[in-house]
Amino acid sequence: MMETIMEQKERLQLLSADELWSLREDVDSKLATIILKRKSMLEERLEQLRRRQS
Numbered sequence: 001m002m003e004t005i006m007e008q009k010e011r012l013q014l015l016s017a018d019e020l021w022s023l024r025e026d027v028d029s030k031l032a033t034i035i036l037k038r039k040s041m042l043e044e045r046l047e048q049l050r051r052r053q054s
Contacts, residue, residue, distance in 0.1 A: 003011070015023070 012020070
């Protein structure tokens with residue numbers, strides 16, 4: 001069952017500073033991976049469009 005937002009907030013409030021920092025690092029890493037993949041996809045698409053216009 002999915003947690004409600006209130007349950008998530010309560011769970012986060014119980015985490016120590018070290019646990020919160022670790023969570024932040026995990027989120028940063030995952031976001032960086034997503035952003036790099038998206039950037040690569042957009043660069044590939046841009047290159048395809050440039051070739052079509054040539």
